[in-house]
Amino acid sequence: MRSRVGAVLMLLAVVGLGSSTALAHHSVSGQFDMSKTATLKGVISRIDWINPHIFVHLDVTEENGATTIYMLETFPPSQMRSAGLTKELLTGKLGEVVTITILPARDGTEHIGYIERITYQDGHFNQLGSNEAEQLRRRER
Numbered sequence: 001m002r003s004r005v006g007a008v009l010m011l012l013a014v015v016g017l018g019s020s021t022a023l024a025h026h027s028v029s030g031q032f033d034m035s036k037t038a039t040l041k042g043v044i045s046r047i048d049w050i051n052p053h054i055f056v057h058l059d060v061t062e063e064n065g066a067t068t069i070y071m072l073e074t075f076p077p078s079q080m081r082s083a084g085l086t087k088e089l090l091t092g093k094l095g096e097v098v099t100i101t102i103l104p105a106r107d108g109t110e111h112i113g114y115i116e117r118i119t120y121q122d123g124h125f126n127q128l129g130s131n132e133a134e135q136l137r138r139r140e141r
Contacts, residue, residue, distance in 0.1 A: 032103035032114040040070060041099045049087045052076050058100060072102055074115040074128050085126060097121055
């Protein structure tokens with residue numbers, strides 16, 4: 001009897017872990033609006049180099065002088081490294097003013113987005129997104 005209870009508990013634990021992992025991951029197009037972009041200019045204040053996705057915190061000064069913090073999602077660490085961006089390289093940009101093109105949240109939640117492109121003060125940029133939003137707009141024209 002004990003072995004059956006143990007087996008059932010083990011099965012429930014495995015199913016529970018598997019479902020939480022599946023729910024935690026999402027597609028970009030499922031959470032962000034691929035048909036729209038927004039451009040933000042601000043200071044990179046923090047970088048969370050974590051799985052499953054990296055987050056860049058951008059302090060944007062609004063017209064009224066108030067600062068709004070945007071939490072911007074991007075690739076997982078392994079894809080960032082494949083794109084040539086390391087944690088050290090990106091954290092070296094802390095405090096730098098950048099212009100970031102994002103995909104806004106599909107549900108209208110403000111101050112979050114998915115990074116498509118980061119342009120630095122010297123003009124160089126990193127194209128992180130697939131730029132599907134721009135391709136979609138071109139097809140609609």
